[in-house]
Amino acid sequence: MIQFCLRRLATLCVTLIAASAVVFVVMEVLPGDPAVVMLGTEAQPETLAALRKQLGLDRPAPERYVTWLAGFVTGDLGLSQTYRVPVSELIADRLAITGPLALAAIVLSTAIALPLGLFAAARHRRLGDAGVMAFGQLGLAVPNFWFGLLLVLVFSISLGWLPAGGFPGWQGGIGPAMRALILPAVALALPQAAILARVARSAILDAMAEDYVRTARAKGLTRRAALWRHVLRNAMIPIVTIMGLQFSFLLAGAIIIENVFYLPGLGRLVFQAISQRDLIVVKDIVVLLAGTVVFINFVVDLLYAVLDPRLRSFRT
Amino acid sequence: MTLLAVEGLTISLPTPGGPLRVVRDASFALERRQTLGIVGESGSGKSMTALAIIGLLPAGATAAGRVMLDGEDLLMASEERLCALRGNRIAMIFQEPMTSLNPVHRVGDQVAEGLILHRGLDRAAALAEAARLLDRVGIAQAGARLRAYPHELSGGQRQRVMIALALACRPDLLIADEPTSALDVTVQAQIIELLRGLIDDFGMALLLISHDLAVVGEIADRVMVMYAGAVAEEGPTAALYAVRAHPYTQGLFGALPDRLARKGRRLAAIPGTVPLANELPPGCPFHGRCPKAAPICRETPPPWASHAADHRARCYFPGAAR
């Protein structure tokens, strides 16, 4: 088990370095002179030179890359061009919204999808099953940002129950802040939940058809007991795979949803940074998000090993 | 009282083209401490018969007739009642030891599960009993092996675990569906030897399902030959193996390459294949492949013909092989 974790950890590090290298090359090497990208072609030569110096562009690219990577460890990512504050502070501030939003969406989506998948599997070939399958098709087809708009139409504009957007900040108390996150979290979670419920249903149905479930029934376990003790743990293996994949869609979705609800999170920040050509901020956020996706995949791999003893002893 | 009496068992599977009768009017009895072997090709309905007895037919399948365990009709029993009997008084071993154990649970827990359920033992006591059982079925260092996962065991060891699991609550009736078919030949012999010792020790009846005449001949008191969902011949092992009243039985022995086949005789396959349940011919189901077939065989299903008091075959022309 320890060896397994170490191997996975090594893969994680290699992938993180590769991902950051790609971002670095795309955003700092390919465009030629990032200073020109940031200031525009009409900028004064002196201003450009000053910015180059400040960004350290006078140093060779490999050296800049290493310094930048080290910044993620020390927390020193430099100053934002437009905000004039340390990028790390900026990101930390915005994470206080994006983090809880993504977490709430994942929890909500799982809490809806797993019972629904279980319900559909139990009602296999009956009306409830067909209903969950149809719900899954809708989840695949309805874009989350449009679903967010519909939620605003119904719950904010028509009913006036919840705010249509904006964020009061955590300092104003947990209550109002949470209220502002309800609709965004639902908009993110529900389409994902619909898809996950379909996956959960087939995983459970597949596991139910396995020989060891028949063995369990031959032992005298009731259908329900066999489901809880023998089916679910095995069914979780494919479910966790999809949840890992969904997390990256969820992060991408959070970027979009924050713009629907005017939430000042990482997603909003990266768009403001794009329009202001603040390459430093864009670069850091992209790496942060890609790194999170890679890290989640690492966690999923570890979860596999917890769920499936076969993976622990094999070489993998 | 007879331990198990199956009377007129008929099993139908649902298909898009309507119900399919995969077992037709099967009747047989099994006394305590006796072993009955059911022999037949795949598709003959022997596994379905076993699943019907333990009440685990696939979803949608229906069984008619009677399956009496100590005078109680299991086909009429509630699911709750069946759960109380399964793993307790009736137990079953399956063909595929590789997939019949749950890959994510330790084997000790899987053996102990039935003990906790039916005997009300706590986990520690159940595990201690599981260790004794594993030791009895010939697993070395049984105490340490409790913590093993199925993938860490060989096929033969897994089948031993399956046997321990089935025997945990000392059932009256053990059903073994092709228990050795998936194993190496050397391991097969060991498992058969183990089963033979266990039925003596535990005093249980064994219903052994196999396509392997050699395996059945070694362990069964009585043998029943099934063909296309119906019983073709039934009798004491020695008599049936010697006489082979039904032409199908003769065909099975003729296709046998080993010492059971008569010396000097050419190995003969039965021509043709088992007819599917939805395209059974009228008359005797075997007539299309039978060397003795006469016009009457194509019209009316043959009645039972007794060869001896407890040996009968469903054939117009029963008789010893050439």
Next chain:
Amino acid sequence: MSLGPGFGWHRYPALIAGAAVTLVLVTLAAVSLAWTPYPVTELVIARRLQGPSAAHWLGTDQFGRDVLSMLMAGSRNSIAVGFVAVGIGLTLGVALGMLAAARRGLIDEAVMRLGDFTFAFPAVLSAIMITAIAGPGAINAIIAIGIFNIPVFARLARGAALQVWSRDFILAARAAGKSTFRITLEHVLPNVAGLLVVQATIQFALAILAEASLAYLGLGTQPPNPSWGKMLNEAQTFMSRAPLLAVFPGLAIAVAVLGINLLGDGLRDLIDPKLRRARA
């Protein structure tokens, strides 16, 4: 068991429904090339933000443009993006997958790792990077979506091709002295084509969704070219005055994606009846 006379269309309801929706979508897009009820570039402020009427079936937007005409023209955009993005993924991905399956070894490993790695960058993230350095635009959005499609097809093609490579007729072709390239072209590709078509359909639907998201964020199609995502973005400002404006484009996206997905599911059922039974 007989299948009955004819093809038995009634046994494939998903295929029928999906094909019908797709056909309507394609027809509307084709018609919009020559004719829309109103010109989509015509701004008539006097008739802005009208509800549905006999003259404007789905109403007008904040510039007085006819929503139905915009939706028709937008479908053109969605279909074009789907084709190009899936085309990029299909050509490059299948080539890589075929290469990996034929050569195995180091190339195989490299293609697979590259695939793992690309999944770290969802289309939105690549689009953000590309837009940050090259500015927003439909082309950049299409490239971002296409890049994400490459590993999807590479993995699928590799897995399916590996199975074909293990079959007997490949051995026969090898014995006949055919080159790896010729075997791939003549034997492997035709055998995995069905699977690829099904996946292409599903990725097409996903591409439409992704493009709509990017256009909504302002990273995709730029005005004045109409696009469904962009329409939703603009509608958001006027949501309390003209709520339907935020409903129709989303409905168009959802129906199009649903229809194409159903078509993909239906095709899969048609190609692999075994799978159909297992999933039903």
